[in-house]
Amino acid sequence: MSTASYLALPDLQAVLPRELAAELMEIARAKGAEFAEVYGEHSVHTSFSYEENRLKTSAYSVSQGVGVRAVIGDQTGYAYADGFSPADLREAARVAARIARGTSGNGKLQAFRVVEAPWPFRLERPAPLALDESGKITLVERANQAARGHDPRIHEVSVTLADSSKSFLVANSDGLWAVDRQFLTRLTVSALALQGDERQEGYSTGGGSVEADYFERERPPEEIASEAAATAVTLLGAREPEAGAYPVVVSPGWGGVMVHECFGHSMEGDTIRKQTSIRARQMGQTVASKGVTIVDSGVVPHSRGSFRVDDEGTPAQRTVLVDDGVLTGYLWDLLNARLTGNRPTGNGRRSSYRDVPICRMTNTYIEAGPHPPADLIADVKRGLYCKSLGGGSVNPADGNFSFQVTEAYRIVDGKLAEPVRNATLTGNGNDAMLKIDAVANDLEIDGSTGSCGKDGQWKPVGVGQPTVRFREITVGGTST
Amino acid sequence: MSQPGAAQAVSAGLEAIAAEAVDRARRAGADQAEAVVQSSRSFSVEVNGGKIETLKQSTARGLGLRVIVGDAVGFVSSNDLSSERLEDLARRAVALARLSTPDPANGLPAAAEAGEADGADLALYDTAVLELSPEKKIEMAIELERVALAHDPRIRRTDGAHVSSGAGTTVLANSHGLSRTASGTSVSAYVLPLADDRDGKQQSGGYGLSKRWLAELPPMEAIASEAARRAVARIGARPVPTARVPVVMHPDVAESWISEMLDAFSGESVIKNSSWLTGKLGETIASPLVTLVDDGRLRAGVGSAPHDGEGVATRRNVLIERGRCALFLYDTYHARRAGTRSTGSAVRSYSSVPGIGYHNLALEPGSDSPEAILRRADRGFYMDDQGSFGFNSVTGDYSFQAQGFWIERGEKAFPVEGVTVASNSLDMLRNVVAVGNDLTWEGSVASPTLLIAEMTVSGGGG
Numbered sequence: 001m002s003t004a005s006y007l008a009l010p011d012l013q014a015v016l017p018r019e020l021a022a023e024l025m026e027i028a029r030a031k032g033a034e035f036a037e038v039y040g041e042h043s044v045h046t047s048f049s050y051e052e053n054r055l056k057t058s059a060y061s062v063s064q065g066v067g068v069r070a071v072i073g074d075q076t077g078y079a080y081a082d083g084f085s086p087a088d089l090r091e092a093a094r095v096a097a098r099i100a101r102g103t104s105g106n107g108k109l110q111a112f113r114v115v116e117a118p119w120p121f122r123l124e125r126p127a128p129l130a131l132d133e134s135g136k137i138t139l140v141e142r143a144n145q146a147a148r149g150h151d152p153r154i155h156e157v158s159v160t161l162a163d164s165s166k167s168f169l170v171a172n173s174d175g176l177w178a179v180d181r182q183f184l185t186r187l188t189v190s191a192l193a194l195q196g197d198e199r200q201e202g203y204s205t206g207g208g209s210v211e212a213d214y215f216e217r218e219r220p221p222e223e224i225a226s227e228a229a230a231t232a233v234t235l236l237g238a239r240e241p242e243a244g245a246y247p248v249v250v251s252p253g254w255g256g257v258m259v260h261e262c263f264g265h266s267m268e269g270d271t272i273r274k275q276t277s278i279r280a281r282q283m284g285q286t287v288a289s290k291g292v293t294i295v296d297s298g299v300v301p302h303s304r305g306s307f308r309v310d311d312e313g314t315p316a317q318r319t320v321l322v323d324d325g326v327l328t329g330y331l332w333d334l335l336n337a338r339l340t341g342n343r344p345t346g347n348g349r350r351s352s353y354r355d356v357p358i359c360r361m362t363n364t365y366i367e368a369g370p371h372p373p374a375d376l377i378a379d380v381k382r383g384l385y386c387k388s389l390g391g392g393s394v395n396p397a398d399g400n401f402s403f404q405v406t407e408a409y410r411i412v413d414g415k416l417a418e419p420v421r422n423a424t425l426t427g428n429g430n431d432a433m434l435k436i437d438a439v440a441n442d443l444e445i446d447g448s449t450g451s452c453g454k455d456g457q458w459k460p461v462g463v464g465q466p467t468v469r470f471r472e473i474t475v476g477g478t479s480t
Numbered sequence: 481m482s483q484p485g486a487a488q489a490v491s492a493g494l495e496a497i498a499a500e501a502v503d504r505a506r507r508a509g510a511d512q513a514e515a516v517v518q519s520s521r522s523f524s525v526e527v528n529g530g531k532i533e534t535l536k537q538s539t540a541r542g543l544g545l546r547v548i549v550g551d552a553v554g555f556v557s558s559n560d561l562s563s564e565r566l567e568d569l570a571r572r573a574v575a576l577a578r579l580s581t582p583d584p585a586n587g588l589p590a591a592a593e594a595g596e597a598d599g600a601d602l603a604l605y606d607t608a609v610l611e612l613s614p615e616k617k618i619e620m621a622i623e624l625e626r627v628a629l630a631h632d633p634r635i636r637r638t639d640g641a642h643v644s645s646g647a648g649t650t651v652l653a654n655s656h657g658l659s660r661t662a663s664g665t666s667v668s669a670y671v672l673p674l675a676d677d678r679d680g681k682q683q684s685g686g687y688g689l690s691k692r693w694l695a696e697l698p699p700m701e702a703i704a705s706e707a708a709r710r711a712v713a714r715i716g717a718r719p720v721p722t723a724r725v726p727v728v729m730h731p732d733v734a735e736s737w738i739s740e741m742l743d744a745f746s747g748e749s750v751i752k753n754s755s756w757l758t759g760k761l762g763e764t765i766a767s768p769l770v771t772l773v774d775d776g777r778l779r780a781g782v783g784s785a786p787h788d789g790e791g792v793a794t795r796r797n798v799l800i801e802r803g804r805c806a807l808f809l810y811d812t813y814h815a816r817r818a819g820t821r822s823t824g825s826a827v828r829s830y831s832s833v834p835g836i837g838y839h840n841l842a843l844e845p846g847s848d849s850p851e852a853i854l855r856r857a858d859r860g861f862y863m864d865d866q867g868s869f870g871f872n873s874v875t876g877d878y879s880f881q882a883q884g885f886w887i888e889r890g891e892k893a894f895p896v897e898g899v900t901v902a903s904n905s906l907d908m909l910r911n912v913v914a915v916g917n918d919l920t921w922e923g924s925v926a927s928p929t930l931l932i933a934e935m936t937v938s939g940g941g942g
Contacts, residue, residue: 402869404879476870477879480936
């Protein structure tokens with residue numbers, strides 16, 4: 001990495017030196033907490049929004065502060081302070097300490113050892129720092145022009161380039177000391193198509209933890225814009241889906257949001273430890289069809305969901321959740337790993353210093369299978385091909401999930417037919433992965449789009465899969 | 481507005497910061513500048529298995545600075561409020577504005593446009609919330625969980641009982657001399673019991689609510705019993721065959737629908753022609769039973785405020801009046817674009833530019849009891865819970881994963897899950913054939929029970 005490109009971020013070890021971090025942890029353990037942690041962060045966000053052929057807003061924001069956590073057993077105390085004033089940090093540490101009710105501290109801290117973890121990928125010139133304002137605005141303008149030029153029915157286009165540069169430091173009473181920097185860029189295009197009284201919208205994104213030349217070499221703004229515009233135009237005149245339960249084929253890449261929602265959430269260590277997940281007693285059991293292998297990996301190159309160390313300082317890793325249909329591993333953050341006697345898997349994440357770290361996915365995907373993707377459609381007499389999905393959600397307690405399908409096509413006698421709009425896929429996560437009856441060989445991981453919400457905290461994630469077919473899913477719609 | 485002493489001391493400091501930020505922005509070259517400074521204190525406790533799982537306490541503050549230079553907008557925000565940072569932010573805001581496209585509709589409201597924004601009668605601040613001790617809140621959360629667990633032997637665990645409280649002050653100042661201060665409190669309680677169902681499956685029944693005043697929060701016992709009742713009622717839920725039937729919407733589901741619809745009433749969407757209500761102002765879009773109101777001045781309302789995110793006085797906006805599309809919502813910029821006045825509908829936090837949103841949104845109650853509405857439906861689906869995604873804000877298309885009960889002979893017959901419910905919002909608005917008398921405020925959106933004459937319920941084997 002070039003050192004020059006990092007000059008824009010402060011050295012957190014200067015504002016939060018080891019002596020101060022150690023003092024804060026001693027305060028946090030003064031009432032008997034077994035574990036203490038200090039997390040300091042400085043982040044900068046910029047965004048440029050283009051609407052109605054104008055650069056409507058240019059924005060910049062800075063956020064910085066320190067969170068202190070104290071843990072005794074399975075109980076957590078947490079407090080934070082904005083900024084780095086030692087007096088404020090000591091007060092935060094005193095508040096966190098109150099989770100424990102004892103009168104004496106908890107022994108000496110371990111000496112700090114710096115976490116050495118390999119970079120999952122190199123970033124020579126991270127886009128948020130290496131592109132200047134005019135470079136970023138040019139990307140936005142190019143996307144706007146391309147979307148408008150795609151089809152005369154495109155009436156309105158919104159484009160936003162948003163990026164963040166974050167520097168963080170985490171230290172804990174077990175002697176962990178880790179510092180890291182993370183860079184994210186996302187270009188989002190939404191296009192509105194009009195025809196008569198009908199209006200439809202299409203949406204696409206690009207980005208990730210990418211180099212400055214990503215938008216030249218890998219994903220030009222014109223490509224993102226054309227995808228958004230093409231979806232909007234396709235949906236004009238699309239028919240309503242047939243309501244009912246029938247075979248559904250889901251496209252590669254972002255389609256992996258289904259495995260994230262339907263399956264991944266039920267593998268997070270907090271729900272396993274508390275036994276609120278149905279997966280808690282299924283280690284070694286068949287939970288997905290044969291041929292289905294599901295992975296969570298924090299080391300996918302240039303994805304939004306990747307990092308060198310997680311927000312607790314644990315190095316990112318690749319965890320196999322399901323191997324050929326059989327449940328083989330769970331996801332663990334520090335707290336839940338410690339309480340269950342497992343090793344942390346690099347899945348302790350938090351939105352910011354204002355939040356307690358919780359167990360989260362990174363990049364979750366289904367590994368490639370043997371079939372050419374076309375075969376998955378050719379075998380279906382009557383079904384639905386989902387080309388792009390919108391948002392999805394699951395209720396982790398009862399497993400009920402649903403996904404909005406933004407662009408789909410009917411499958412009739414093994415061939416794609418008319419476009420379909422406004423479909424919703426629904427079912428129960430408990431058996432969804434058992435309904436997969438074919439996995440194609442065209443794995444794609446979408447590292448540009450996803451943000452996952454849990455306990456009020458939003459975190460960037462990657463999702464992926466090859467083309468996948470479900471034997472039967474309930475499709476909501478108005479046509480019967 | 482009148483404020484308790486503690487809040488007054490906080491707001492004086494914030495007002496000085498806001499004034500300094502506006503001043504520095506003007507000196508850095510801004511034609512107009514607006515600063516919003518927020519300060520908040522919050523506390524939350526989650527109890528699980530009879531003891532504290534997470535206890536969190538915090539104080540936060542931050543500044544947002546919006547500037548206009550030659551009719552173009554720049555925006556910066558920060559939670560570092562030191563003088564050096566303010567100077568840096570002011571310069572950056574002006575530099576960013578120079579990159580944006582000039583638009584003569586950009587402008588900040590002057591005092592005369594913004595109106596009188598008295599908050600004294602709104603009752604947004606309850607000192608009892610501030611005085612509630614952490615120990616008491618922990619006790620409340622423990623009781624929430626204990627009552628839920630005691631309700632039925634099939635409830636053996638919860639996914640947490642939560643109690644939280646907060647107090648905040650927002651100060652706004654702009655270079656036209658507008659200066660506003662508002663403070664408020666909130667307290668909320670929530671529990672999610674899990675009930676054992678067949679095959680290791682479980683059913684959840686979350687329930688909770690938020691209030692400005694501690695005295696308005698129901699007893700923990702009542703909240704926990706309602707949550708537990710919901711979880712147990714779901715046991716044995718199953719899909720039903722695909723059919724077009726009357727759908728009774730529980731208030732929770734109706735509230736979610738009206739808040740999804742709000743985007744169509746946004747003047748911004750209407751100007752961009754991305755609203756399914758474009759061109760329908762003054763037309764009949766709904767059954768005469770439907771009156772939809774956004775009231776920024778509801779007494780003790782969770783979404784109430786004396787002024788909006790630009791300092792414009794809030795008011796009561798009637799969006800649908802007995803079926804007629806009566807009003808679209810505007811902030812200052814979009815009002816100027818549309819040749820009208822702001823409706824006091826700019827919403828924001830310090831870290832975002834204003835957007836158009838609601839304060840307290842409600843579908844006004846009718847005269848039917850929920851039981852009478854079920855009898856009227858006779859045979860159909862009673863929808864009382866839903867998935868998170870399924871609304872298309874451009875078309876008004878509605879298609880949600882749903883849970884609830886099948887209705888036979890006007891009564892709940894058995895619990896249902898694994899279905900979706902679909903229609904289009906314009907059809908649904910026209911098809912509202914009964915409106916309940918059971919409106920209660922549990923947050924900033926409220927609706928009574930509704931009966932929609934026909935929607936498509938899709939399940940297995942369709």
